Amino acid sequence: MASLTLRDVRKNYGDIQVVHGVDLDIVDGEFVVFVGPSGCGKSTLLRMIAGLEEITSGSVCIGDTEVNDVAASKRGVSMVFQTYALYPHMTVYKNMAFGLKQAKTPRKEIDERVKAAAEILQITDYLDRVPRNLSGGQRQRVAIGRAIVRDPEVFLFDEPLSNLDAALRVQTRKEIARLHERLETTMIYVTHDQVEAMTLADKIVVLRDGRIEQVGSPIDLYERPDNAFVAQFIGSPKMNFFNADDLTVDAGGLLGRELSADRQVGMRPEHLMLTDPANAVVEGTLELVENLGEYALVHLRTATGVEFIAKTEKPPQVPKASTVCFGIAAELAHFFDANSGLRLA
Amino acid sequence: MHSVEPTGRKPRRVLSTRNIILYGFLIVAALYWLLPLYVMIVTSLKGMPEIRLGNVFSPPVEVTFAPWVKAWDSACTGLYCEGLKVGFWNSVQILIPSVIVSIAIASVNGYALSFWRFKGSEFFFTVLLFGAFIPYQIMIYPLVIILRELHLFSTLWAVIIVHTIFGMPILTLLFRNYFASVPAELFKAARVDGAGFWRIFLQIMLPMSLPIFVVAIILQVTGIWNDFLFGVIYAGTRNFPMTVQLNNIVNSSQGVKEYNVNMAATLLTGLLPLVVYFISGKLFVRGIAAGAVKG
Amino acid sequence: MNTSSSTATPSRLPAAKRKHPLLRNLPAKLAATPMIATALVVFIGCSVWSVVYSFTSSRSLPKEKFVGLKQYDRLFGSSRWTESIENIAIYGICALVFSLLVGFLLAVALDQKIRFENTFRTIFLYPFALSFIVTGLVWQWILNPDFGIQQIIRDIGFSGFEFNLLASREYSVYALVIAGLWQGTGFVMALMLAGLRGIDQDIWKAARVDGIPAWRTYLFIVIPMMRPVFITTLVIIASGIVKVYDLVVALTDGGPGISSEMPAKYVYDYMFGRANLGQALAASTVMLSTVLIILIPWAYLEFRQKRDGDHA
Numbered sequence: 001m002a003s004l005t006l007r008d009v010r011k012n013y014g015d016i017q018v019v020h021g022v023d024l025d026i027v028d029g030e031f032v033v034f035v036g037p038s039g040c041g042k043s044t045l046l047r048m049i050a051g052l053e054e055i056t057s058g059s060v061c062i063g064d065t066e067v068n069d070v071a072a073s074k075r076g077v078s079m080v081f082q083t084y085a086l087y088p089h090m091t092v093y094k095n096m097a098f099g100l101k102q103a104k105t106p107r108k109e110i111d112e113r114v115k116a117a118a119e120i121l122q123i124t125d126y127l128d129r130v131p132r133n134l135s136g137g138q139r140q141r142v143a144i145g146r147a148i149v150r151d152p153e154v155f156l157f158d159e160p161l162s163n164l165d166a167a168l169r170v171q172t173r174k175e176i177a178r179l180h181e182r183l184e185t186t187m188i189y190v191t192h193d194q195v196e197a198m199t200l201a202d203k204i205v206v207l208r209d210g211r212i213e214q215v216g217s218p219i220d221l222y223e224r225p226d227n228a229f230v231a232q233f234i235g236s237p238k239m240n241f242f243n244a245d246d247l248t249v250d251a252g253g254l255l256g257r258e259l260s261a262d263r264q265v266g267m268r269p270e271h272l273m274l275t276d277p278a279n280a281v282v283e284g285t286l287e288l289v290e291n292l293g294e295y296a297l298v299h300l301r302t303a304t305g306v307e308f309i310a311k312t313e314k315p316p317q318v319p320k321a322s323t324v325c326f327g328i329a330a331e332l333a334h335f336f337d338a339n340s341g342l343r344l345a
Numbered sequence: 346m347h348s349v350e351p352t353g354r355k356p357r358r359v360l361s362t363r364n365i366i367l368y369g370f371l372i373v374a375a376l377y378w379l380l381p382l383y384v385m386i387v388t389s390l391k392g393m394p395e396i397r398l399g400n401v402f403s404p405p406v407e408v409t410f411a412p413w414v415k416a417w418d419s420a421c422t423g424l425y426c427e428g429l430k431v432g433f434w435n436s437v438q439i440l441i442p443s444v445i446v447s448i449a450i451a452s453v454n455g456y457a458l459s460f461w462r463f464k465g466s467e468f469f470f471t472v473l474l475f476g477a478f479i480p481y482q483i484m485i486y487p488l489v490i491i492l493r494e495l496h497l498f499s500t501l502w503a504v505i506i507v508h509t510i511f512g513m514p515i516l517t518l519l520f521r522n523y524f525a526s527v528p529a530e531l532f533k534a535a536r537v538d539g540a541g542f543w544r545i546f547l548q549i550m551l552p553m554s555l556p557i558f559v560v561a562i563i564l565q566v567t568g569i570w571n572d573f574l575f576g577v578i579y580a581g582t583r584n585f586p587m588t589v590q591l592n593n594i595v596n597s598s599q600g601v602k603e604y605n606v607n608m609a610a611t612l613l614t615g616l617l618p619l620v621v622y623f624i625s626g627k628l629f630v631r632g633i634a635a636g637a638v639k640g
Numbered sequence: 641m642n643t644s645s646s647t648a649t650p651s652r653l654p655a656a657k658r659k660h661p662l663l664r665n666l667p668a669k670l671a672a673t674p675m676i677a678t679a680l681v682v683f684i685g686c687s688v689w690s691v692v693y694s695f696t697s698s699r700s701l702p703k704e705k706f707v708g709l710k711q712y713d714r715l716f717g718s719s720r721w722t723e724s725i726e727n728i729a730i731y732g733i734c735a736l737v738f739s740l741l742v743g744f745l746l747a748v749a750l751d752q753k754i755r756f757e758n759t760f761r762t763i764f765l766y767p768f769a770l771s772f773i774v775t776g777l778v779w780q781w782i783l784n785p786d787f788g789i790q791q792i793i794r795d796i797g798f799s800g801f802e803f804n805l806l807a808s809r810e811y812s813v814y815a816l817v818i819a820g821l822w823q824g825t826g827f828v829m830a831l832m833l834a835g836l837r838g839i840d841q842d843i844w845k846a847a848r849v850d851g852i853p854a855w856r857t858y859l860f861i862v863i864p865m866m867r868p869v870f871i872t873t874l875v876i877i878a879s880g881i882v883k884v885y886d887l888v889v890a891l892t893d894g895g896p897g898i899s900s901e902m903p904a905k906y907v908y909d910y911m912f913g914r915a916n917l918g919q920a921l922a923a924s925t926v927m928l929s930t931v932l933i934i935l936i937p938w939a940y941l942e943f944r945q946k947r948d949g950d951h952a
Contacts, residue, residue, distance in 0.1 A: 052533050073539030085534035089552040098548075099538030146534075158530075371749050374742075375763045381778045381822065382766075388781065400792045401782055454675045461668030464661075469672070469679040476683035478879045478935050482907040482924040486917065487686035490702070510678050517675065542667035571771035573886040578912070588773045592890055595777050604781060615774040622769035623762070629769070630761075630830050 002063035002076070002153040002186060003028045004049070009058035011044055011210075018044055019210040021058065026188070026203070031180050034190045035197040036207035036233070042190045043158060045207070049188065050156050051075050062153060073102065078147035079156040082163060084139045086131040086146075092118075093127040096146045117148040120182070137168045144179070157189040161196065173199060194234055198222070206230050228341035231266050231334055237297065239266045240308040242282060243338070251281045256330050263344065266334035269297070272310040272326040280325035281333075284308060289315045300324060389413060389609035396604050412605035416613055420606050422590055423597035429610050432590030436570060438501055439586055443508040444565045448558065451513055455520025456546050460532050470517070477514035485578060492579065499581025507575045512568065516561055523557040524550065556628075563625050567618040587614050687928065694922040700915035711922035721923065724901040727813045731902070732881045734817040735824070739877060740870070742821070743828025748858065750829070751836045761833070765826035772823065776890025779819040780806065809899040812892050816900060819891055820884070828873055835869030836862070875938050882931055903927050
């Protein structure tokens, strides 16, 4: 088990810089999730930690040692891949034993470790099968098993759930969380799915265009996003953004803040509440209601033409094209600088 | 109209104009392509008197295998009268090491080019591909000099080396394209597991890629067996492959032409690639489509 | 988290640990030495050597006596070479046109969900598995004036029928065409069939819904869509044509006279038979230049497309 430190880590492909000076401290035993849109550099960063991608400059340290020039297999990391990357011609047992064999582990110890990992993941019955005779979920477990047997200091997961169907994804997510509780090993997990990030992470790292946008606990990111990008990225449906003139004339007073052209107000759909015109912060024409039973997504448009969504417990009982008023608790509104996107205190 | 009609498309009439044209075309074409094979077979089974009386298409009245025996055992090349068997064994001796060496080298090339690129590797590969199209004539003579300097000229090794060199572009391409379709994550997983260049190749990639090896073997076996140019230049008279000997037997100017022996010899030479072709079927098509550039 | 200073860097490993750039990825470089040697020494080195020595007066052995373009003067002054060029032009045009046309028609016929598709395909393609020597010798026999096609037609009753390509100075090259087509057309068919099968089946459905007749669909939709297949096939056939040698040796040996000589045979004969290396190398340099003229535009197009496709 080990901590992990990144200092000014950069990555260039030729003239193109894809990771721009990332600094990050990961504490021993922490579950860290890298999240961001595709092309943000999260997978590149993970591969640099794994030793599969050369580091252009900066340093990566696992524990107290800089591992920039240490081979992937000597870094004490294990990796679970998106496509599982199981060796198709080897049985489950051999797949799990392959890494240990390369490290010249005694046969008896290999056997013990493989069996123990199989036990944890409940794949003991499949040890003699080849991957093509396993279901997607079973393959995923084998891939995790192969990572466990190496007894790594750091586990790396590269979008491990994206090839599973929705139901299996939820289940496997739970199992990974349980595994972390049990092994207490440092884990780094890459995903573009913010639900996975919110549910699994001790700490979320939001990346965009090769830069860290914010680091924090899931609840931090949800409640106090550092900037408009993080605010929109975390939470579903996305946070609504308004300029001062999209809101009602009373909005400033109701929110207790001065509104001006260089400020944007962010309001999460789940925080908007149906209200009477006197307490309305924002009004919109009803365009579409998606009723999902437990809640409804109400799609509206302000008089200034901005689309926004409200998440309400029951659909509003008014005909289409009528005007609906929404209010919000003042402390749940977020304010951002319109130019820089940074959060205003 | 009370009859119940099937809901699907109307069944096509077997003798529609379309079918007559289509199958007519295909059958005529098939006859053109089959005739030479038929001619080879019937000629090789006739005696010379019968050949002189009839024409190339007339079937044998009296079947004889004597031409086959003579072609194999005692046909003359102008100098010697030892039959094709000498050439056959020479070809076998050339074929086996050439196939093994060329495929071994090319598969490692393809693997390195897919997973272990280094500075310049793509450049060398591009040059290699260009080499597939360059006429051999431009490289023949300098290769003679090089092989002579290495004291290999006019030996079996010279032909083996030349086959390895000129088989390399297409085989490397074949293996590179195959390995490029292997998920990169598999390779990364093996690296995290601590396997290096050779281990990943031998323990992960090789067992996975048996089909492509079969394709490569088909390609090389037919290509090398059918070679004439390299055999005649580099092997030396004592190691002439079967194709060269066949040509010497048939086109040697002395004596009376024995057409039946000639056709038996021709069939014997074509037998191995034909067997490979009929057994391998679709894999052969895959091989030549990939090996198309060999020309 | 935004501490940008690197003061807290833990114990660095000695810098020497980082391998020299040349030593990185060493096993791959070692494994690729045969490839590197082939590319540099044979494909580049030998070609350059031949081009350079084509400017010398080398006879049986290479000599560094440079004579400028003299070998080329002699080459294009030689009737054997000009005959070779003419022959390869005739052979090339006929082989290209007919193998593409017939190959495509066969592929279309096979693509009609016919019975015995595999049998037909096997029949059309088997000659491609054979050596050119075998092909040449079979056709030499079939075209034999006393027992072959000419005699058969005469036997039927057309006693004045003349079909003796092999003895004709004018038409001997067409014997090569017939044999070459027999061997190679099946291969064109296989490539075309693969191309046809690669076309989205929905295109056909769309054309049927629009009421376009099949022949029009082929002519105006399918063939344009198969452009890359046609170009690749063309390049492959063309580079095969330039190399044609074995077939000539087996079928006509260049005769009668010099009427069916080909450039590749010219090179071989002057190199090994007549001990006139300078001539042979000049001829091979001309062959190389011709191929490069075909190849470079194609490679340029091909690689540009690939590059555009990459790094998406």
